[in-house]
Amino acid sequence: xxFLATLKVALxxxxxxxxxxxxxxxxxxxxxxxxxxxxxxxxxxxxRVEDQIRSLGSNLIIILSGNFTSGGVRMGSGSQLTISxxxxxxxxxxxxxxxVAAPTLRxxxxxxxxxxxxxxxxxxxxxxxxxxxxxxxxxxxxxxPTHVDSAAKVVLLGQTVARSLFGDADPVGETVRIxxxxxxxxxxxxRKGQSMIGQDQDDVALIPITTARKRVLGGTNVKTRNxxxxxxxxxxxxxxxxxxxxxxxxxxxxxxxxxxxxxxFFIRNLSEVLAAQEASSRILALLLAAIASVSxxxxxIGIMNIMLVSVTERTREIGLRMAVGAxxxxxxxxxxxxxxxxxxxxxxxxxxxxxIASFAxxxxxxxxxxxxxxxxxxxxxxxxxxxxxxxxxxxxTASRLVPIDALRHE
Amino acid sequence: MRGPDSTPLISVRDLVKVYPLGETEVRxxxxxxxxxxxxxxxxxxxxxxxxKSTFMNLIGCLDxxxxxxxxxxxxxxxxxxxxxxxxxxxxxxxFVFQQFNLLPRTSALENVELPLLYxxxxxxxxHAAARAKLAQVGLASREHHSPAQLSGGQQQRxxxxxxxxxxxKLILADEPTGALDSGTSLEVMALLxxxxxxxxxxxxxxxxxxxxxxASRLLTFRDGKLIGxxxxxxxxxxxxxxxxxxxxxxxxx
Numbered sequence: 001x002x003f004l005a006t007l008k009v010a011l012x013x014x015x016x017x018x019x020x021x022x023x024x025x026x027x028x029x030x031x032x033x034x035x036x037x038x039x040x041x042x043x044x045x046x047x048r049v050e051d052q053i054r055s056l057g058s059n060l061i062i063i064l065s066g067n068f069t070s071g072g073v074r075m076g077s078g079s080q081l082t083i084s085x086x087x088x089x090x091x092x093x094x095x096x097x098x099x100v101a102a103p104t105l106r107x108x109x110x111x112x113x114x115x116x117x118x119x120x121x122x123x124x125x126x127x128x129x130x131x132x133x134x135x136x137x138x139x140x141x142x143x144x145p146t147h148v149d150s151a152a153k154v155v156l157l158g159q160t161v162a163r164s165l166f167g168d169a170d171p172v173g174e175t176v177r178i179x180x181x182x183x184x185x186x187x188x189x190x191r192k193g194q195s196m197i198g199q200d201q202d203d204v205a206l207i208p209i210t211t212a213r214k215r216v217l218g219g220t221n222v223k224t225r226n227x228x229x230x231x232x233x234x235x236x237x238x239x240x241x242x243x244x245x246x247x248x249x250x251x252x253x254x255x256x257x258x259x260x261x262x263x264x265f266f267i268r269n270l271s272e273v274l275a276a277q278e279a280s281s282r283i284l285a286l287l288l289a290a291i292a293s294v295s296x297x298x299x300x301i302g303i304m305n306i307m308l309v310s311v312t313e314r315t316r317e318i319g320l321r322m323a324v325g326a327x328x329x330x331x332x333x334x335x336x337x338x339x340x341x342x343x344x345x346x347x348x349x350x351x352x353x354x355x356i357a358s359f360a361x362x363x364x365x366x367x368x369x370x371x372x373x374x375x376x377x378x379x380x381x382x383x384x385x386x387x388x389x390x391x392x393x394x395x396x397t398a399s400r401l402v403p404i405d406a407l408r409h410e
Numbered sequence: 411m412r413g414p415d416s417t418p419l420i421s422v423r424d425l426v427k428v429y430p431l432g433e434t435e436v437r438x439x440x441x442x443x444x445x446x447x448x449x450x451x452x453x454x455x456x457x458x459x460x461x462k463s464t465f466m467n468l469i470g471c472l473d474x475x476x477x478x479x480x481x482x483x484x485x486x487x488x489x490x491x492x493x494x495x496x497x498x499x500x501x502x503x504x505f506v507f508q509q510f511n512l513l514p515r516t517s518a519l520e521n522v523e524l525p526l527l528y529x530x531x532x533x534x535x536x537h538a539a540a541r542a543k544l545a546q547v548g549l550a551s552r553e554h555h556s557p558a559q560l561s562g563g564q565q566q567r568x569x570x571x572x573x574x575x576x577x578x579k580l581i582l583a584d585e586p587t588g589a590l591d592s593g594t595s596l597e598v599m600a601l602l603x604x605x606x607x608x609x610x611x612x613x614x615x616x617x618x619x620x621x622x623x624x625a626s627r628l629l630t631f632r633d634g635k636l637i638g639x640x641x642x643x644x645x646x647x648x649x650x651x652x653x654x655x656x657x658x659x660x661x662x663x
Binding site for chain 2: 321
C-alpha cells in the first residue's frame with residue numbers, strides 16, 4: 001500500500017468525524033498558537049533590548065581611576081586619581097581601533113542663576129567627550145578646542161539643570177555661576193534619560209576640562225593632569241575585547257607597573273551590563289515558550305486519547321481490512337498517518353492563530369513582537385513529532401489485533 | 411473434477427484448535443481431516459458450537475491451528491507468520507460475511523477496491539478492476555452509492571464483488587444469506603453458483619438446509635468433528651429465483 005493511498009484513507013477517516021477531528025486538533029492548535037505567540041513576544045522583547053544596547057553604545061569603554069597603593073597601604077578606588085589626561089591622548093594616538101578617548105574631571109557643585117540654584121555634577125571635558133557619548137547639543141553650540149585651550153568660562157547645561165534654573169526660558173547666552181565662578185551658557189544638551197543604573201544623565205553641567213581644573217574644581221588635581229575617568233569610543237566593527245587588552249597593556253606600560261603589581265585602573269565595558277540584560281530577557285522568552293509547550297503536550301495526549309477511542313470503535317473495520325489482506329504495518333501506518341495528519345493540520349492552524357495573536361498583541365498592547373521562521377518550522381516539526389509519539393501506541397494496538405477477533409467485535 | 415493425480419485445493423489433516431477459556435480450554439476443532447478439490451461447491455453445516463466457524467477461520471487463513479496440517483494448493487500454510495497469511499488472504503481467498511462488512515460512508519467502488527489497495531495495485535488499474543467486478547455482480551450503476559444507499563442484497567453483492575476483485579481461487583462465505591430475506595438469498599446463491607461454474611471453488615458455511623441444498627457437497631460438523639461428508643445434487647438457485655419472481659408478479663407472465 002503506497003503512501004498516497006494511505007494518506008487518502010486517513011483523510012477520509014478524519015472527514016467522517018469532522019467535529020471530533022476539529023476538537024482533537026484544538027489542543028494542538030492552542031499549543032502551537034501559544035508557542036508561536038510567546039516566542040514572538042519574547043523575540044520582540046529581546047530585539048528591544050538589542051536596540052537599547054545599540055543606542056547606548058555597545059562600543060563604549062570607560063576607564064576609571066583605580067587603587068593607589070602607597071607603602072603597602074591600598075587606598076580605596078578614586079581616593080587618589082591614577083589616570084591622567086595624557087593617558088587619554090596617548091590611547092587615542094597609539095591604538096588605531098579607538099575612535100576617541102575623552103578624559104573627564106568630575107566634581108559636584110552649586111550652579112546659581114539669579115536667585116535660583118541647583119546642585120549638580122560638574123564635568124570638565126574635551127570636545128571629544130560629546131563625540132564619545134554621541135551627545136548632541138540641541139540649542140546653542142558645543143564646547144570647541146579653543147574653549148579648552150583658553151580655559152574659557154563657558155558651560156553646556158543638561159536638560160534637567162536647564163529646566164531647574166531657567167524653566168521654559170532659553171538659557172543660551174545667560175550667565176550662571178558655578179562654584180561662584182561666572183560662566184556663559186553656550187548650549188543645552190539633548191535629553192539622554194536615565195542610565196542603566198537609574199541615574200539621571202541629564203543632571204549635569206559640562207565645562208572645558210582646563211576651566212574645571214584651574215578655576216572651578218581646583219584642589220590637588222590642579223597640579224597634576226589626573227582625571228577620574230576616560231570615556232573611550234571604539235571604532236565600529238572593531239574587536240572590543242582586543243581593544244580593551246591593548247588599552248590595558250598601554251596603560252600598565254605608561255604607569256610603569258611591574259608584572260606582579262595589579263592594575264591601578266578599572267576598565268568597564270557597557271556592553272557587559274547590557275549583555276546581562278539581554279540574557280535575562282532571553283531566559284524570559286525561553287520560559288514563556290516552555291510554559292506554552294506544556295499545552296502542546298496536553299494536546300498530544302488529547303490526540304492519543306481520541307486515537308485509542310477510534311481504534312476501539314473501528315475494530316470491525318480493522319478486522320475487515322486485515323481479512324482482505326492488510327498487514328500489521330499497513331494498519332499501523334494508517335493510524336499513524338491519521339494521528340500525524342491531525343497534529344500537522346492542527347499545527348498549521350495554530351501557526352495562523354499564533355500569527356494573528358502576535359499581531360494583536362503588538363497592535364493592542366503595544367508590545368513589540370517578532371515572528372521568526374525558526375519558531376514556525378520548530379512548531380511544525382514539533383507537532384508532527386507529537387503526532388508520531390502519541391499516535392504510535394494506538395496505532396500499534398490496532399495493528400496487533402487478531403483478524404477474527406476484530407471481525408467479531410461488537 | 412476430482413482426479414486422483416490432481417492436488418486438492420484444500421487438504422487438512424488432524425486439524426485441532428483449542429481456545430483457552432479462563433481456567434479451562436475449549437476444543438473447538440478436535441481432529442478434522444478433509445480434502446476439497448478445485449471447482450467444488452461445498453456447504454459446511456452444523457449447529458452453533460459445532461466447530462464449523464473455527465474450521466472456516468482456519469481454512470481462510472484468519473487463524474492458525476493448535477495442531478495438524480493445512481495445505482492450500484499444495485503449499486503448507488498452517489503455521490505461516492501473520493504477514494504471510496495476510497498475503498494469502500489478499501491474493502487467493504475472497505471473503506463474504508453475514509453482515510457484509512462494508513466500510514460505511516465509502517462508495518461501492520472504493521469498497522470493492524480495498525483488497526487491491528493492500529496488494530499495491532496502482533489507482534487506475536484498481537478502478538478498472540473494481541468496475542469490472544461490480545458490473546459482473548450487476549451493480550454497474552451503483553458505483554458511487556455508499557452502503558447506506560444500497561439494499562441488503564445489493565450490499566452483499568458489493569461484498570461479493572470485493573471478494574472477486576483479486577481473482578481468488580477460493581471464495582469463503584460465512585452465512586452469506588443470514589441477514590437477507592429469502593428472495594434476495596436466492597439471488598445471492600445464484601450468483602455464487604454462477605461464480606462456481608466459472609471455476610472458482612466456493613465454500614459456504616450455513617446452518618440452513620435450504621441454503622446447503624445449492625451445494626454439490628455437504629460437510630456436517632458436530633462437537634468439533636466432521637461427522638458427515640455427502641455428495642449432493644444441487645438445486646439451481648437462478649431457476650428458483652426466476653420462478654419466485656414469476657409468482658410475485660403473475661401479471662407479467
